[in-house]
Ligand SMILES: N=CN[C@@H](CCC(=O)O)C(=O)O
């Protein structure tokens with residue numbers, strides 16, 4: 561839980577004055593310290609600065625703490641992944657093949673595939689099996705540099721099964737590995753057996769939300785506000801019901817159409833509105849005066865072949881942006897934030913600095929963790945990763961698909977060990 565990193569080639573995303581988020585032109589600014597040190601004590605960031613400052617530091621600061629010389633390597637705060645559906649049963653590669661053959665995401669969903677397909681499989685899976693598979697995915701994403709994560713329900717679609725997912729999330733939280741935020745997403749799709757959609761929405765409002773709140777299972781309330789799913793009026797009703805139980809909105813909006821989801825999210829003070837493939841002037845105007853973090857999920861646009869989110873237009877309008885993985889079996893079967901960084905730069909034309917801000921400080925805000933995660937700042941949680949020997953931080957998104965991470969440190973303790981060196985293999 562105590563560790564000193566020295567001779568860091570560049571310490572990325574350092575912060576001396578606390579920020580809630582960075583927006584507009586400021587997103588292109590990424591504070592770093594070259595030739596740096598970092599001290600983590602009792603799992604928290606205790607000190608950092610230049611190596612020159614380290615040499616002048618009172619030795620009481622570091623006596624007895626293990627030192628790791630990371631010459632040639634950079635250190636980043638771990639990523640905050642503010643949007644995932646990590647608890648699910650089974651994969652959906654048949655739909656992937658159907659899309660290759662020409663079917664659309666909406667056609668597959670309307671025929672009972674998509675979310676309803678995942679719900680059927682999850683309903684047939686025990687809590688224990690779900691927990692085991694989710695744990696494997698959680699380890700996978702920590703190894704990829706994620707140090708805080710949000711996880712949604714939404715593949716249950718019955719009272720029993722929505723609670724089952726959120727109880728799995730509660731067990732994952734209890735592991736005390738990384739910070740986890742839970743989101744209730746009963747309004748992910750209308751199950752086929754409801755002829756009258758209002759009946760299912762009544763169930764969400766009158767039974768699901770009160771029971772989720774009674775067991776303290778969620779931090780946020782989500783709705784998939786989009787064409788073919790939930791209307792802005794239905795979304796408004798569900799969000800207000802969640803708010804009455806202390807669940808702040810955090811919603812899926814404007815993925816398939818200009819659904820009005822952004823406006824209804826902002827009107828209900830959502831902490832974030834996520835996806836945002838369809839954003840025009842009205843949506844930008846609504847976001848500009850809000851405390852809602854626009855969160856882009858380019859992994860889903862990539863996987864489904866949808867138009868990419870207009871990141872440049874939004875940054876130029878002065879908005880902040882967060883990026884997240886959307887890890888789920890249907891629209892983004894990957895939880896890799898390094899891949900999201902590459903997509904953001906290559907497809908959304910975000911600068912490396914903008915993309916790194918979007919997966920650290922801004923995505924931490926999008927899950928209510930900006931005071932404890934998302935930057936290298938005194939008192940924040942000591943979750944950082946050490947890169948391989950790379951020439952610059954822009955190399956991270958540039959080298960898409962490459963494993964640029966050497967070690968992941970969680971609360972000052974090594975979680976992922978270094979890769980074996982090639983030279984050692986030959987002896
Ligand atoms: N868009 C809505 N929900 C998920 C995908 C759900 C699915 O296809 O299983 C998403 O965030 O992309």
Ligand SMILES: [Zn+2]
Pocket residue numbers: 643644645812886888
């Ligand atoms: Zn999602």
